[in-house]
Amino acid sequence: MTFEQIIFYLFSAVLVAAAVGMVTVRSPVYAALCLILSFFTSAALWLLLEAEFLGLVLVLVYVGAVMVLFLFVIMMLDLNTDPLKEGLVKHAPVGFVVAAVIAVEMILVLQSAPFQIATPLNPAPANNTEALGAILYTDYVYPFEIAAVILVVAIIAAITLTLRRRPDSRKQDISQQVQVKRADRVRLVKMKAETKEQA
Amino acid sequence: MLGEYLPILVFLAVGFGLAVVLLGLGLLAGPRRPDAEKDSPFECGFPAFEDSRIKFDVRYYLVAILFIIFDLEIAFLFPWAIVLDTIGVFGIVAMGIFLTILIVGFIYEWKKGALEWE
Amino acid sequence: MMEILANFFGAFLPEWMVTLLIILIKVVAIVLPLILLVAYATYAERKIIGFMQVRVGPNRVGFKGLLQPFADMFKLIFKEIVIPARSNRFLFLIAPLLAMGPAFAAWAVIPFSDGMVLADVNAGLLFLLALTSLGVYGVIIAGWASNSKYAQLSALRIGAQMVSYEIAMGFALVGVLMASGSLNLGDIVRAQSGSIFSWFVWPLFGLFLVYFISGVAETNRAPFDVAEGESEIVAGFHVEYSGMAFSIFFLAEYANMWLIAALTSLMFLGGWLSPFQGLTFLTDMPVLGRVFGDGIHWLLLKASFFMLLFFWFRATFPRYRYDQIMRLGWKILIPITLVWIFAEGLAIALGWKPWL
Numbered sequence: 001m002t003f004e005q006i007i008f009y010l011f012s013a014v015l016v017a018a019a020v021g022m023v024t025v026r027s028p029v030y031a032a033l034c035l036i037l038s039f040f041t042s043a044a045l046w047l048l049l050e051a052e053f054l055g056l057v058l059v060l061v062y063v064g065a066v067m068v069l070f071l072f073v074i075m076m077l078d079l080n081t082d083p084l085k086e087g088l089v090k091h092a093p094v095g096f097v098v099a100a101v102i103a104v105e106m107i108l109v110l111q112s113a114p115f116q117i118a119t120p121l122n123p124a125p126a127n128n129t130e131a132l133g134a135i136l137y138t139d140y141v142y143p144f145e146i147a148a149v150i151l152v153v154a155i156i157a158a159i160t161l162t163l164r165r166r167p168d169s170r171k172q173d174i175s176q177q178v179q180v181k182r183a184d185r186v187r188l189v190k191m192k193a194e195t196k197e198q199a
Numbered sequence: 200m201l202g203e204y205l206p207i208l209v210f211l212a213v214g215f216g217l218a219v220v221l222l223g224l225g226l227l228a229g230p231r232r233p234d235a236e237k238d239s240p241f242e243c244g245f246p247a248f249e250d251s252r253i254k255f256d257v258r259y260y261l262v263a264i265l266f267i268i269f270d271l272e273i274a275f276l277f278p279w280a281i282v283l284d285t286i287g288v289f290g291i292v293a294m295g296i297f298l299t300i301l302i303v304g305f306i307y308e309w310k311k312g313a314l315e316w317e
Numbered sequence: 318m319m320e321i322l323a324n325f326f327g328a329f330l331p332e333w334m335v336t337l338l339i340i341l342i343k344v345v346a347i348v349l350p351l352i353l354l355v356a357y358a359t360y361a362e363r364k365i366i367g368f369m370q371v372r373v374g375p376n377r378v379g380f381k382g383l384l385q386p387f388a389d390m391f392k393l394i395f396k397e398i399v400i401p402a403r404s405n406r407f408l409f410l411i412a413p414l415l416a417m418g419p420a421f422a423a424w425a426v427i428p429f430s431d432g433m434v435l436a437d438v439n440a441g442l443l444f445l446l447a448l449t450s451l452g453v454y455g456v457i458i459a460g461w462a463s464n465s466k467y468a469q470l471s472a473l474r475i476g477a478q479m480v481s482y483e484i485a486m487g488f489a490l491v492g493v494l495m496a497s498g499s500l501n502l503g504d505i506v507r508a509q510s511g512s513i514f515s516w517f518v519w520p521l522f523g524l525f526l527v528y529f530i531s532g533v534a535e536t537n538r539a540p541f542d543v544a545e546g547e548s549e550i551v552a553g554f555h556v557e558y559s560g561m562a563f564s565i566f567f568l569a570e571y572a573n574m575w576l577i578a579a580l581t582s583l584m585f586l587g588g589w590l591s592p593f594q595g596l597t598f599l600t601d602m603p604v605l606g607r608v609f610g611d612g613i614h615w616l617l618l619k620a621s622f623f624m625l626l627f628f629w630f631r632a633t634f635p636r637y638r639y640d641q642i643m644r645l646g647w648k649i650l651i652p653i654t655l656v657w658i659f660a661e662g663l664a665i666a667l668g669w670k671p672w673l
Contacts, residue, residue: 211418214419225396225561233402316644
């Protein structure tokens with residue numbers, strides 16, 4: 001066994017263990033942490049495949065961004081998992097059907113033509129960030145722009161779903177404060193000096 | 200390329216290992232005299248009056264969601280920035296359109312008040 | 318020297334073990350000076366802020382207090398690590414490790430001098446961005462596992478703050494990439510060679526400011542240290558940590574500060590390049606030429622300057638309020654970087670490259 005293979009089996013074992021752990025552990029926080037670990041090890045496996053850019057982007061986007069959101073929600077929402085466990089028997093058949101449908105779909109997709117590459121790209125381009133960039137913004141410019149539109153839709157969806165005005169909050173408008181003029185705040189009044197008799 | 204990532208793996212292991220050693224040293228060398236008051240969560244001298252698991256403003260989650268979108272944008276910008284010489288004006292204009300679409304989204308955020316912190 | 322070692326170990330060990338051993342030696346050769354730098358950064362911080370506030374700072378242990386960091390370390394080792402009663406013990410102890418790992422591993426791709434780099438990866442900058450985005454986990458998990466209100470508030474604040482400034486930071490990096498045309502940190506520095514005027518700080522001055530400000534926010538240093546705001550949430554996410562567990566967070570924070578300082582020097586101030594580059598009458602001098610020429614000492618000097626800025630900020634600026642922090646990140650820094658990227662793209666499209 002070469003050194004590379006040892007590393008591969010090591011990471012694969014961790015990945016499988018983390019993935020199994022993610023579905024089986026009870027605490028949602030531990031499940032999220034297992035998911036993070038499995039993303040991280042998959043990134044390492046992608047690096048082993050010499051997919052440098054994709055491996056690092058997996059860490060950057062999934063581990064560094066998506067899972068932070070997951071952890072935020074799970075940790076701070078104070079989830080109570082007990083009610084979720086009720087009715088397992090009732091929902092199990094539906095779950096199995098969904099799982100089967102997904103499995104069939106994945107098999108069909110993986111057997112379709114685009115995945116049947118006769119000659120894998122070997123050796124991978126030495127600098128695959130550059131190789132990716134050279135075609136992404138020229139040959140695949142249309143899907144690339146579509147990606148921007150999808151991201152904008154995501155922004156709008158996130159805002160409409162979560163943005164709530166809180167009527168009780170006291171807000172401070174900083175730019176308004178900065179632009180304030182002396183005349184708005186201070187009024188100089190001329191008055192006579194008070195004497196003892198008046199007081 | 201793989202050879203270059205091995206040192207990083209080793210470095211990561213050394214980083215974790217160092218932390219484990221330091222933590223172990225602290226656990227071994229330090230005293231261990233727990234008592235109820237010392238182990239209770241800190242709360243300005245009073246006994247805690249409610250559980251620490253409080254619900255938080257949804258705004259924090261909104262920031263995290265928006266961050267994911269911008270992070271993806273950065274992931275798209277990185278390969279673009281290093282191939283400017285080869286993709287020419289066409290590629291630069293393509294990114295210009297991409298960013299313009301996303302800046303529309305950014306302006307929407309701004310105008311909707313999603314970036315306000317009340 | 319590494320060949321001699323390789324031959325020596327190669328006599329009685331299999332090849333892959335020799336490779337690992339050599340790497341391990343190199344890693345230790347980076348980590349030990351780094352720990353020393355971190356230790357003396359804490360001393361320097363106390364001394365410098367002391368001077369700024371007309372105090373003397375630590376002056377008891379050793380000559381002028383020079384042994385103070387070691388005294389602190391030994392004290393912390395013999396302190397009790399209190400584990401709060403209702404905390405999650407496992408995560409409570411794992412959180413410091415998660416803070417330390419990325420803070421140290423990032424140093425693997427830093428070029429200290431021409432060719433003096435442990436892992437010369439193609440996508441060095443992407444790797445750094447990915448690793449810095451992992452730093453937030455130590456904090457969030459520490460805050461949550463402590464099961465304390467202050468710690469949790471801090472974890473939430475810091476999480477949102479770090480991710481916000483990471484965007485500005487990433488956009489600033491894109492500007493650097495556009496100018497250098499490579500993700501490799503060594504190449505980025507080499508793209509700045511020529512003279513002091515080829516450094517990226519001149520054409521990318523706005524991005525330089527944005528990057529360093531985001532770096533300060535990312536490491537939760539004053540004036541962005543709402544995560545530890547001692548007057549409101551006491552010490553933030555590590556309020557429940559004591560002894561060595563606390564000092565690991567401390568170590569990670571200072572290692573991250575050095576990292577930001579080193580990266581700012583590498584990307585904007587030419588890293589190991591000497592400011593006297595091109596002035597041959599200086600660099601060709603027999604002995605002094607080595608001092609005036611390129612080398613690791615320039616990187617150290619530049620990074621130390623940014624460390625000084627970190628301390629200076631702490632002594633000068635009052636803490637920002639949280640809404641002001643978010644406003645600065647989203648409404649000022651991000652628009653600046655976007656405008657800069659557009660301007661840079663336009664300049665390149667027109668064939669005008671000010672950094673060449």
